[in-house]
Amino acid sequence: MDETPSAQDEISEERSPARRRARGRNPRGQGERLRDEILSATLRLLNDLxxxxxxxxxxxxxxxxxxxTSVYIHFEDRDALVYAALERCHRDLVRDLDQAETGAADPAARLRARLLFLGSWVGRHSGLYKVLHESTLxxxxxxxxxxxxxxRTTAAVQRCMDAGLAPADDAAAVSLDLRAAVHGAVSMRVNEPDLPWPPLEDQIDRFLTKLVGVRLPGGS
Structure with missing residues (x-):
């Protein structure tokens, strides 16, 4: 997407040469490092915005x-930059979700750990969540x-079924219902934070029980 500079952008650009000079140039062969810095900055700004x-x-x-002009060397336009930043963000999130399963006792506990981590991640990165799932991009x-x-979520649901911890069913359809419920719960918290929300953990347990059919410790 083409971007037309605003007058404020031009004024700010004129006021910032000292900062640009202070940064200095990356040594030859470190163009990838600059690209990573641009992506990190983009993610910070997207989370704020x-x-x-x-x-x-x-x-x-x-x-x-x-x-x-240095940004344009690495990214054709704003959409290309945002796509690359979100792709990195999503890759890191998937890695952290996989790590969140570590130590869980069985497939149902691992699925629950994934969903709880996702909820906590959204609480810390609500702006990125909105861009990932609610933006016009x-x-x-x-x-x-x-x-x-x-x-990966579908595979996690399938593992619960294969282990006899959830009734046999169409794992893809069950996973879609589960993801819709969880995303709805976290999205509403982001967009309507002042409502009297129950603990997200309690909602996730109800989703797992009613939508997936797992029996959690302490459940009926």
Whole structure:
């Protein structure tokens, strides 16, 4: 997507040469390092803004301490930059979700741990969550990397069924119902934080019991 600079962007750009000079140039062969810094800055700004269309490439450049033209060397436009940043964010989230399962006693406990970690992650990264799942970028661009998390959740549900911890069923359909419920619960907390929400842990346990059919410790 093309980006037209605003007057405020131009003024800010003129006021920031000292910051750009202070950063200095990356040594030869460290272009990938600069790309990573741009992605990290983008993720910080997206989390603050909660809206990809409010992101300015000039704001990203200022955050890193470089000229805006340096961003264009690595990314064609704002959508390409946001896509790459979200892809990295999603990859890291999938890794952390997998790690959250460590130590869980059985497939049902591992699935529960994944969902609880997702809820805590959204609480810390509500802006990124909104861009990942609620932004217009989802209509303009197919965020193919999100399919990985979908597949992993379906596999986790299937493992519960294979272990006899949930009734045999269409794991993909059950996973879709479960993801819809969990995303609805966390999204409403992000968008309506002042409502008298029950503990997310209690809701997730009800989703697992009613939608997946697992029997959790202490459940009826």
């Amino acid at each position: 909660g809206d990809d269309e409010a992101l300015s490439l000039r704001a990203v450049a200022r955050e890193v301490g470089i000229a805006a 989802n209509q303009r661009t197919h965020l193919a990397f999100k399919e990985d998390l979908t597949d």
